[in-house]
Amino acid sequence: MKRKLVIAVPLLALVALVAWVLRPKREAQGEAFVSEKVAPLLNSIAQVREQVGMVHYGERVDVIAKRNDYVKVRTNAGVVGWVESRQLMEPALWQRSIKLLDRTRGMPVQARGRTKVSTNLRVQPGRTEPRLYQFARNAPVEIVGRATADWVQVSDERDNSNEPQETKKEDWFLVRGVATGPPGDSSGRAAEPINTTQPGDQTVPIAGWVVTRFIEMDLPDPVREGAASANIRPVAWFELNRVSDPSGDKPQYLLAAARGPEGQTCDFTALRVYTWYAKRDRYETAFIENRLCGQLPIQLGKGPKDEPEFRFHVMDGKKEERVYRLIQTVVRRVREPGEVSGKRGSTKMGKPASK
Incomplete structure (x- = not known):
């Protein structure tokens, strides 16, 4: 009996070891996340193949294998299939x-x-x-x-000359x-x-x-027309408030824009405020500020009498914060007590927004 046990125990251990070595290998090589709206899961990467499922943006998958431009993955639901590697992110x-x-x-x-x-x-x-x-x-x-x-620039956009670009x-x-x-x-x-x-x-x-x-910005008509008339590129816009009119409440707008080519250090270089002029039944440019070097974000607020305010930082050495307040149809810069009033930017009032 003892001799049989001496022989059986090693045999059982050997069988267990062989079974462990030959076990199905399902361990993942890592994980990835889907970066496409929808990506099909394929049963193979051969020319003749079928779709076995779909994965969607943000889904986590286990990576099982990689071959050429494809990755074999397993979803959380246990579905296994191949997906293009460009449709996944690390x-x-x-x-x-x-x-x-x-x-x-x-x-x-x-x-x-x-x-x-x-x-x-x-x-x-x-x-x-x-x-x-x-x-x-x-x-x-x-x-x-x-x-x-x-x-x-792509290769066909580059100048072939030897001069530095x-x-x-x-x-x-x-x-x-x-x-x-x-x-x-x-x-x-x-x-x-x-x-x-x-x-x-x-x-x-x-x-x-x-x-x-x-x-393509979703600009209100007064803002779009005013920007086109001034030849400036909209960067940000806001509804400051609404005023009463027989035809219904009219919103009044702030526009931050840039003039000139892209790539400027300043986020915006100009401000415009468009207010509703009820007597003439149209919007007018109530405020113009040029020669700015403003930094986003622009933040809205309220003054002591619930007047609309907006504030932002100037991109200079001091990172100065500027605050402006709309009082009826007049925009004034709000200064701290003791702050010296410098030279104002170009400020004009009463111009039609679309002219």
């Missing part, structure tokens, strides 16, 4: 996107707009920076910041938007902080940098 990039979203949550909206074309959303300003997502055409976004980056810069907007997740829940959740998405999410909040030229 965990480190995903965490950067989460931090960027958290950073923008408390930033005041400076303007709203829509994408003119399919537009890449990047983690930092610059066309060579990692891509977080791609907005479809006509996707709504909220603009919360601005920066500049070098404009990297001047570095060009272009403007970028920091925007908030939503990425579409799996269908199911029709309620928007853009205000909820999340780290990953779950099946059933309809929209997922997202933030990043886009080229400003790819954004």
